[in-house]
Amino acid sequence: MIEPAWRLQRLVFLVAIVVVVAFAIWLAVTGSLQAAAWTTYNVTHHCVDVVATRNNCFALGQTYSTLNNFALVNLGLAVAMPALLGLVLGAPLVAREIEQWTNRLAWTQSITRTRWLLVKLGVGALACCAIVGAMAPLLEWWTGVIHRGARILPSLFDISGFVDVAYVLFAFMLGAALGALIRRTGWAFAVGIPLYALARFVVRDFARPSLVSHSIAVSPAVSPAAGGISSPIPANAWILHSGDVPLGRFSPAPGQTWQSGFQTVENCQVAAVSQVHANRCIAENKLHYVVQYQPTSHFWALQGIESAIFIGAALVLLGITVLAVRRWRT
Amino acid sequence: MSEAVAALETVGLGKRYGRRWGLRDCSVRLPAGRIAALVGPNGAGKSTLLRMAAGIARPSAGEVRVFGHSPQRQTVDVLRKLGYLDQERPLYRAFRVGQMLRFGERLNPNWDAVAAHGYLSELGIPGDARVGKLSIGQQAQVAMAMCLAKQPALLLLDEPLAALDPVAREGLMHLLLGSVADGQTTVLLSSHAIADLATVCDYIIILSASRVLIADDLDYVLASHRLLVGSSEGASHTPAGVVVVARTSSERQIELLVRVEQPVTDPTWRVVEPTLEEIVLAYLREQSAAVTDARVGECVEGQQR
Numbered sequence: 001m002i003e004p005a006w007r008l009q010r011l012v013f014l015v016a017i018v019v020v021v022a023f024a025i026w027l028a029v030t031g032s033l034q035a036a037a038w039t040t041y042n043v044t045h046h047c048v049d050v051v052a053t054r055n056n057c058f059a060l061g062q063t064y065s066t067l068n069n070f071a072l073v074n075l076g077l078a079v080a081m082p083a084l085l086g087l088v089l090g091a092p093l094v095a096r097e098i099e100q101w102t103n104r105l106a107w108t109q110s111i112t113r114t115r116w117l118l119v120k121l122g123v124g125a126l127a128c129c130a131i132v133g134a135m136a137p138l139l140e141w142w143t144g145v146i147h148r149g150a151r152i153l154p155s156l157f158d159i160s161g162f163v164d165v166a167y168v169l170f171a172f173m174l175g176a177a178l179g180a181l182i183r184r185t186g187w188a189f190a191v192g193i194p195l196y197a198l199a200r201f202v203v204r205d206f207a208r209p210s211l212v213s214h215s216i217a218v219s220p221a222v223s224p225a226a227g228g229i230s231s232p233i234p235a236n237a238w239i240l241h242s243g244d245v246p247l248g249r250f251s252p253a254p255g256q257t258w259q260s261g262f263q264t265v266e267n268c269q270v271a272a273v274s275q276v277h278a279n280r281c282i283a284e285n286k287l288h289y290v291v292q293y294q295p296t297s298h299f300w301a302l303q304g305i306e307s308a309i310f311i312g313a314a315l316v317l318l319g320i321t322v323l324a325v326r327r328w329r330t
Numbered sequence: 331m332s333e334a335v336a337a338l339e340t341v342g343l344g345k346r347y348g349r350r351w352g353l354r355d356c357s358v359r360l361p362a363g364r365i366a367a368l369v370g371p372n373g374a375g376k377s378t379l380l381r382m383a384a385g386i387a388r389p390s391a392g393e394v395r396v397f398g399h400s401p402q403r404q405t406v407d408v409l410r411k412l413g414y415l416d417q418e419r420p421l422y423r424a425f426r427v428g429q430m431l432r433f434g435e436r437l438n439p440n441w442d443a444v445a446a447h448g449y450l451s452e453l454g455i456p457g458d459a460r461v462g463k464l465s466i467g468q469q470a471q472v473a474m475a476m477c478l479a480k481q482p483a484l485l486l487l488d489e490p491l492a493a494l495d496p497v498a499r500e501g502l503m504h505l506l507l508g509s510v511a512d513g514q515t516t517v518l519l520s521s522h523a524i525a526d527l528a529t530v531c532d533y534i535i536i537l538s539a540s541r542v543l544i545a546d547d548l549d550y551v552l553a554s555h556r557l558l559v560g561s562s563e564g565a566s567h568t569p570a571g572v573v574v575v576a577r578t579s580s581e582r583q584i585e586l587l588v589r590v591e592q593p594v595t596d597p598t599w600r601v602v603e604p605t606l607e608e609i610v611l612a613y614l615r616e617q618s619a620a621v622t623d624a625r626v627g628e629c630v631e632g633q634q635r
Contacts, residue, residue, distance in 0.1 A: 007425065049617060064338050100420065104414070330381055
């Protein structure tokens with residue numbers, strides 16, 4: 001069964017591999033150019049350190065920023081890759097057979113539908129993971145080029161580590177389940193994209209910040225005009241919330257938002273005749289400055305838990321697909 | 331005979347498509363080892379019956395059993411016993427013929443690879459041809475070869491002869507007969523080509539308007555029907571002990587197709603042995619007339635997918 005299962009999906013996979021390899025080459029070329037441009041701009045000419053002291057800094061800056069625009073497009077493609085790959089390969093897995101009536105052939109041979117489905121899904125899932133897994137080191141390098149060390153930030157987190165593999169499994173199973181339920185490849189794909197995007201959005205914006213309990217950094221509340229705040233948080237951390245909150249608390253008081261404390265500080269600043277008055281006003285309001293953040297040390301824990309969520313969802317979808325296939329009748 | 335498990339048995343089997351019945355109250359019993367013809371007009375429920383027997387359509391009423399087991403359970407045990415040729419003759423069009431056969435080999439423990447290749451070389455279909463590039467007739471033959479190579483105990487063939495030219499029809503029937511000659515295989519095949527069936531089949535099931543009219547041994551059906559021809563004036567009454575199935579009358583003579591228990595001796599009637607085609611047509615014509623009379627809505631061909 002494994003050989004026919006592979007033969008049935010081979011063509012789609014070969015096309016997918018060609019597209020992914022083309023993307024990989026493009027990423028390698030633009031990434032290298034950008035890395036080189038950064039080296040020239042920053043290291044060789046010290047354009048960042050000594051502001052515009054050299055004539056060619058402007059031109060170099062232009063080149064770098066052009067490459068940065070490419071990088072934004074590439075980031076979008078890299079984030080979309082697991083979704084497109086998984087859905088393109090998953091949606092036709094059952095639906096195409098129903099559309100072309102070949103399920104009537106396959107499901108009247110001497111093996112159960114469940115076994116037929118599990119082998120086909122296994123072959124497809126393995127191929128998906130292999131493609132995305134092969135891209136992971138390249139993407140890891142590339143995220144380093146565009147933002148050194150900050151891979152815990154949401155948009156880079158999505159294409160770093162191994163979470164991509166969980167995403168592609170989820171997309172693949174989503175496509176397969178929708179295909180088995182809707183029985184149309186095109187519709188399964190069309191419905192799959194917004195559902196995938198919704199799932200990713202919900203997990204990323206609502207679940208991920210609290211998957212691992214966040215760290216807290218505290219410093220005295222001072223006005224921004226007082227010469228800036230020396231950042232109390234480590235470099236490259238993912239800042240969840242920050243603001244001035246009542247002493248003794250690490251989040252806004254009930255009924256208040258992170259903006260409320262900031263407003264109080266602003267009011268002190270505006271009303272005060274001097275910086276000393278302003279600072280006194282702030283002190284009277286008993287505020288301190290709190291930052292909630294995920295440090296880079298939480299990266300692998302967050303990757304692991306988020307991967308588990310999407311793999312769990314993929315298993316639920318697997319169950320739905322098996323049921324739909326077993327229940328299918330003309 | 332009735333003690334043995336039937337190859338196919340249905341009890342009160344029915345299939346409803348929305349408000350219409352595709353098949354209704356169907357109770358038939360097909361003994362093992364028979365080659366049965368399933369005849370009836372379009373929409374009579376032939377495909378519906380075959381699909382439910384193959385486990386790819388769900389009955390709305392009653393039950394269907396294949397060698398005593400429900401095909402609806404999709405167990406390997408039943409799947410191995412079934413060979414099903416769908417009306418659409420589905421095949422993987424991207425496969426080569428040889429790959430299609432290997433697919434069958436991998437999925438069926440009883441697969442007869444030698445026979446499968448034999449069938450196709452007999453039919454002149456090259457193993458390296460793409461399935462999608464074959465003619466409709468050749469695709470039907472490949473699909474049929476796959477059914478036969480599976481060596482099922484019950485072959486369910488939905489219109490195996492449709493879309494085939496007369497030579498290909500004969501070739502396919504030859505293939506079928508050669509393959510089931512050992513008497514171990516039960517065959518149920520639906521067809522419109524009644525004349526072709528008479529030489530092949532030994533059992534007949536007549537379906538019309540989603541109901542079973544006849545399900546019996548072909549020999550018995552032939553022996554128990556007679557065509558009575560009489561003049562319009564002389565034949566005012568039908569002979570005793572016969573059941574009239576169909577009556578056709580013209581100005582000068584009346585023709586009755588009757589079911590008889592004993593030989594008809596009434597001298598006012600000339601007694602003729604009818605052909606299978608005449609019997610089938612008589613039943614179908616009467617049934618359609620009765621259906622029209624009763625204003626029963628026409629049944630749709632079971633094309634729902």
